[in-house]
Amino acid sequence: MSGSAQWRPMGQGDVDAVAAISDRVHGAYTEKPAIYAERLRLYPAGGFLLERDGQALGYLVTHPWAGDRPPALDQLMGRLPDALDRYYLHDLALLPEARGTGAAAAAVDLTVAQARAAGFDRITLTAVNGADAFWRRQGFVDAPVAADSYGADSVSMVRML
Template sequence: MAAGDAPAVVALADRVHPTFHEDAAVFVDRQRLFPAGSLVLPGPAGTLAAYAVAYPVRRFAPPPLDTVLGALPPDADALYIHDVALAPEWRGRGLAEPAIRRLLAAAAPLGAATLVSVYGTWPFWARFGFRRVDDPALAPKLASYGADAVFMLRETTEGG
């Protein structure tokens, strides 16, 4: 992903997540802070088939949606998978798995990967070794993600 991809990323994000709008500045911020976690899969005619965004965080501190971070925490101990989104017409082709594997490899030096599952997708993430963390203390941090938000954690090791 490059900073110039932000309009196409926002357009796809708005299609996939119509209730969770995030400004282009959020995606530019993430790409600038952690380029290795900002991926795109080009589609036809300047569109995107998919994107993925991840970056280092403190393990149990998912940032609120639509928030520019400005900097990464120096004591980050997990890679937060902010989003892996495929355009509806590109789903069912196994396109997400290579991006997820790449992000999990990037998470290995930190010791963990985390994410917030929405839309009931937690079983999808469980296939990649993520487990639900049902801790009431996380509720305020999950508020911007909606009522069905589930915090998930995957412990990692060097090399995946």
């Protein structure tokens, strides 16, 4: 692989690659391909694929949201809620070969830009698998909200813009 990895808008044709990355990276927290397809259909501007030389190395899924409780893990939403009041970082996953390249920080920058462009003053997420330390380095702080479907060791987090 010769070029540097770049984030690009995700399309429905990328969903299988996204699901395969999720399966490799997230273990028990992986989601069905239909979840990624729906998130992309509901908010196309929020999906990105990290690619290098035609190979998918990671993905980012974000969308507007409402209220303190995050969307349930591996459950279809049907539609975005009414009275949207925050931007939600649903998922960021990188294959091992993309880690340490700055791709994660670039994904956070993309998320911040998307949230600001959509008029939101905060980004929320649910950290799993011990990722809360990474998210703290990105300016997120713990939020006192239970993320029931994500398990007892998950951490709800927020970053004010």
